[in-house]
């Protein structure tokens with residue numbers, strides 16, 4: 091169990107993340123930080139009052155200050171605005187860049203040894219903002235997107251095949267946007283290549299639904315974006331770190347030549363343990379997958395150049 095995890099942003103993703111962290115007892119303390127007066131305090135208290143009923147000893151508090159978050163082992167950044175129908179993740183760019191910049195400066199001062207997991211969108215660009223503003227090494231700044239995108243992909247495959255989600259192995263790489271790259275060549279059902287079980291037209295439809303999985307939820311909710319699956323995904327990453335599990339999960343990492351890409355955050359297979367990003371696995375890709383990953387990297391670089399830090 092870790093000592094302290096801070097979740098910045100006590101909105102839908104942040105509060106659900108805090109709940110899941112506590113229910114799994116990943117840390118002795120979970121601190122919710124938000125700029126709105128009363129909201130983190132109220133949600134923190136409500137979550138703490140659930141502890142005797144749920145039976146967890148994680149102490150939850152909410153605050154508008156960074157003092158109580160000092161010395162956190164992990165800081166999850168969910169602060170920012172969420173999408174409304176018709177908006178792309180890139181539409182959030184400048185507002186969220188300003189917010190993540192400010193949050194990262196606080197994190198650098200209050201939790202200099204923390205591992206930072208970024209959730210705010212556009213994810214890959216915000217991860218870069220967080221890394222630049224904290225000055226933390228790439229091992230301690232990760233973006234949560236691939237676990238979520240892969241979760242969506244696996245859920246659609248399980249549904250189409252009418253099999254357990256547990257038996258679907260898959261990886262979605264690339265940026266967290268329309269250019270994400272579901273790796274068909276590494277998608278299997280208990281080791282059976284998925285191409286033996288579903289025809290190409292069905293697979294294409296699932297891949298396309300995965301790419302617009304976030305937009306599908308936004309369209310239903312109308313006033314915000316997804317949070318149950320995003321919080322589950324970020325908590326899986328926290329769990330891998332807290333218990334030094336050495337899980338291999340698709341995460342946004344700062345690339346330094348891997349997959350022929352540099353100077354960009356992109357979803358790649360990462361080994362996560364107590365040190366954070368412990369290794370990036372470079373797997374062989376088909377020509378089409380490699381080209382799709384390069385296109386995805388360019389789609390992340392473009393908004394990066396519009397951000398002034």
Ligand code: APR
Pocket residue numbers: 098099100101102103104123124125126168169170171172173182186189192193209210211212314315316317320
């Ligand atoms: N510091 C702390 N919290 C902040 C700050 C800040 N500087 N600025 C905004 N917030 C808080 C808001 O007050 C709000 O409570 O961030 C919270 C965001 O919550 P929601 O609006 O409910 O958004 P949510 O659905 O949680 O999404 C948050 O995650 O998935 C991404 O695209 C999504 O960028 C969005 C982020």
